[in-house]
Amino acid sequence: MRERPDGTVCEHCGAGAADGDRSSDSDSDSSDRGAPAPARPHRRDRDEEGRARNARPRDGLGRPLPYGSPGVARQPEGVPRTPAQSLTEAQGLLDDGMPFHAHEVLEDAWKAAPEGERELWRGLAQLAVGLTHAARGNATGGTALLDRGAAALAPYTDTAPYGIDIAGLMAWARELTGRLTRPGTVDAAESAPRLRAPGEMTEKRPTEDGV
Numbered sequence: 001m002r003e004r005p006d007g008t009v010c011e012h013c014g015a016g017a018a019d020g021d022r023s024s025d026s027d028s029d030s031s032d033r034g035a036p037a038p039a040r041p042h043r044r045d046r047d048e049e050g051r052a053r054n055a056r057p058r059d060g061l062g063r064p065l066p067y068g069s070p071g072v073a074r075q076p077e078g079v080p081r082t083p084a085q086s087l088t089e090a091q092g093l094l095d096d097g098m099p100f101h102a103h104e105v106l107e108d109a110w111k112a113a114p115e116g117e118r119e120l121w122r123g124l125a126q127l128a129v130g131l132t133h134a135a136r137g138n139a140t141g142g143t144a145l146l147d148r149g150a151a152a153l154a155p156y157t158d159t160a161p162y163g164i165d166i167a168g169l170m171a172w173a174r175e176l177t178g179r180l181t182r183p184g185t186v187d188a189a190e191s192a193p194r195l196r197a198p199g200e201m202t203e204k205r206p207t208e209d210g211v
Contacts, residue, residue, distance in 0.1 A: 061136055074101070083109065091194070094128065095189060097135075130146035130176070134146075134176060135187065142186075
C-alpha cells in the first residue's frame with residue numbers, strides 16, 4: 001500500500017485509513033460513494049530501492065511502529081517482474097504471514113499491467129489487503145476488501161490467466177469472510193490462499209476482450 005505523504009491511507013486498493021494503511025486513487029472508499037477523487041499527492045522522497053526515506057517502520061502486518069523500532073523491511077516500489085515472478089514472490093510473502101507485503105508486490109503488477117489485466121491484479125491485491133485487515137482484527141475492513149477482490153476476479157473465472165486459481169480464490173474469500181463473522185483471531189500464514197492452482201506455472205494472457 002503505497003503511502004501518501006501523511007502516511008494515513010493506501011493509494012491504490014481501498015484499504016481504510018483507520019489502520020494507518022494507504023488507500024486507492026482508483027478504488028478508494030470516497031470514489032465508491034461517487035465523491036470526486038482526491039488530487040494525486042506528491043511522491044515522497046525515496047531511496048534507490050523505492051522506499052520512502054522518512055517512512056515509519058512497520059511490523060509483519062504493515063502496522064506502523066514507533067520511529068527507531070526494528071520493523072520488517074518494506075517491498076521496494078516499481079520493481080519490474082513478469083506475472084509469474086509477481087505471483088511467486090507474493091505467494092512466498094503470503095505463506096510467511098505477510099499479506100501486507102504481498103499486496104505491495106501485487107500492486108506493482110497492477111500498475112504495470114495492460115488494461116485487460118488491471119482488474120485481475122487489483123483484485124489479487126485487494127484480497128491480500130483483506131487478509132491483512134482480518135489478521136489485524138478489523139473484520140469490517142477485511143470483509144469489504146475480500147468482497148471487492150472477489151468481485152474483481154469474477155470476470156476471469158473461465159480463462160484463469162497465468163494459472164491463477166480464480167474459482168479457488170473466490171471460494172477462499174467467501175470462507176474467510178464467513179469466519180470474520182465469528183469470534184476469534186485469524187492467523188495470516190495459516191489462512192493464506194494459494195494464488196495458483198496446483199501445477200500451474202503458465203503465463204497465459206487474457207484474450208483481447210479483456211478476460
